[in-house]
Amino acid sequence: MTFKLFSEHLLIVVAAEVLALAVGLPLGVLCYFSPKARKPILWVVDVLQTIPALALLGIIMVLAGAGKQTVIIGIALYSLLPIVQNTNLGLLQVDPGVKEAACGMGMGRMYRLIHVEFPLAFPVVFTGVRIAAVNAVGSAVFAAFVGGGGIGTAIYKAIRIQNMNMLMQGTATLMAIAIALDLSMGWVEARIKRGHSSMKKAPARRN
């Protein structure tokens, strides 16, 4: 277990989430704007999550080659479901009264989205990001198989050389990251939600 593997792991997770947000947020907004687009988009991101991790990484590797980029793309694709779903859900749940008021004050569609609806939907969106990020910590283990490094490398190696100690160390580190991430993001989430206390409680989507 080296610091290099640890930082590689984090890098993969962060990069993947940034990518997932860049793609997922617009998709979530699109779902919200167009009920017609909603069904196919949600279906596709759902199917993406259904595909076994190694299979997905294998396919991406054929296109993108071995290395971190493959893992980052793969995990980003996995992260789409909670992000798209919660963005859509969060926006849908914004109090219709507020939406009407914003409309009535003469705000344009985009203005309304950026200044009213999205800020109100943010806690729910953040929940989606948290779920995605925590899951990503686990999925990033697969980086080892496509030459992406990270903690998975240590675990994989431990299994091959049958070293229980090393395996446990790797696992413990992994879980520590996951739990720390979950707790810290959960704390942030609670703070945001308290700030939005006037808003109706939005149920977090977890599987």
Added chain:
Amino acid sequence: MTKFFEIYGQMLLRAIITHLEYVAISVSVGFVIGLALGILLSRIPKWSTFIMPLVSIFQTIPGIVFIGVLFLYLGMKPITVIIALSVYAMFPVLKNTYTGILEVDEGLKEAAKGCGMSQFQSLFRVELPLAFPNVIAGLRLATIYTVSWAVLAAMIGLGGLGDFIYQGVSANDNTLIIAGAIPAAVIAVALGALIDRLQKLVTPRGMRRGAAQ
């Protein structure tokens, strides 16, 4: 393409069958145990307050670790894979059964009691049927996870579609990777869709409209 099937056709078919076997056995075992434990826990809420968080933590341990640990203890046997996958399949079923039963409307539970149903009758005639869509959603998750983790069986040399992917990756042979990845993806998506159908079938007509999620 034809050449590929000539060389690998038999192997691929065997891999798919092995893969499906792993999934079928583990999911069945996991489903039965998860369902039973879920029901049991719903009857003793005291225990569940500390067992449920424990289950959640366990669930975050990557499957590869689980297979790895069992491999070190049990050695390279199919049972290693089956046990690891069964445990994985059990978690979502257990969780969904438990929450499904707990979420049944209080009014209905009281009505069942007031009608003179025993605990047992209330469970089997009212609570479980109402929780069933939830249970099936758990089964769906379990199945998809299992298809995914079964790929890892190859890591300890126990076949399945993972074999192709591993060999492809180490030999840098894209054809082999695709040959393993595509069927694995198709199996996962197909089984998911199948269970979605099943869920619609088992959901009582009266509950379909306001569909419990």
Added chain:
Amino acid sequence: MIKFEHVSKKFGKKQVLDDMNFEIPDGQFVVLIGLSGCGKTTTLKMINRLIEPDEGRIYIDGKDIEKVDKVELRRQIGYVIQQIGLFPNMTVAENICVVPKLLKYDKESRDRIVHEMLDMVNMPYDEYAHKYPSEMSGGQQQRIGVLRAFAASPPIVLMDEPFGALDPMTRETLQDEIKKLQKKLNKTIVFVTHDMGEALKLADTIIFMEDGKIVQMAPPETMLENPANDNIRRFLGKHMNDDAVTLTVEDFMRTNIITVDKHRGVRECTERMARTGVDTLLVVDESDKYIGTVSIKDIRLRGKNEKLIEALITDNAKTVRRDGDAHECFDHLLNSGDNYVVVLNNDDTIAGIVTKNSMAKALSDTLWGDER
């Protein structure tokens, strides 16, 4: 017969029921009423042992229900709840037959029951038997909820605010139906509500509860005529003084009136009239007995030469006793052109007066409730 003997119950520190004692004879429609938290629902749920008492005993037909198996007991007692509680995974027919099935009736008799039950509320079997609850309106659902309680023909049916969540029109219809059903099937029904109108309409006996105690247990008429305390009176509100009851004069009189002693001076009286804005004073003697009236007109005509009002008193104002028939008093006011009628106590002292105004006000209070 249902009998409560010294039944008490605490939830935590709160005394929910405090030494409840009562009996409900067979075939009675009994309504438990009171403010929320008064213990009415707790009382109801003790009858089928959904809640167990801390102290005391409950008997049904002389049997201590604590000694009867809970599940068996509940199968002998119908139960309807406010949330309706139809099982969404079962059809109407299956819902109706939940208890008969638990009691292991055979398929044929169960089928017959469904037919009979649906027939009773005029819901055609072919149309409704195989529907699911979600496919029906709230009113229809609760109809089935009621039928489910009656299906195994239990001698006792408990209803916990069954119509509380329905719109007023549907509620009326269901009330009528339940009353008909009860008469026809001769059941003992224990019914919880907080709606006095519903209680008066349905009950043979109303049990009014407050803080876990029975304040009054009486038939509706008795309660209307003779409410045991102010809270009951408030609850009865607009339902009081229904035409069935004879109304007396005192219900309509005004009591803040101005009387003067006959030995008072004329000038003083004039001033007093001017100050209070009235044109007539009621005059009493030394022992407060009514002797007549003095009006401003009389003073103007004849008062110049008099010092005391005694000489100016006339006694042509109509007088009635306070327990006299209000009807007669009304007729007089409306027909004679008099502005008031003097109401006397039995010892001839003045109780008050009835004017057209006081009459109208009392009427409006009765009709629309005393909302001050």
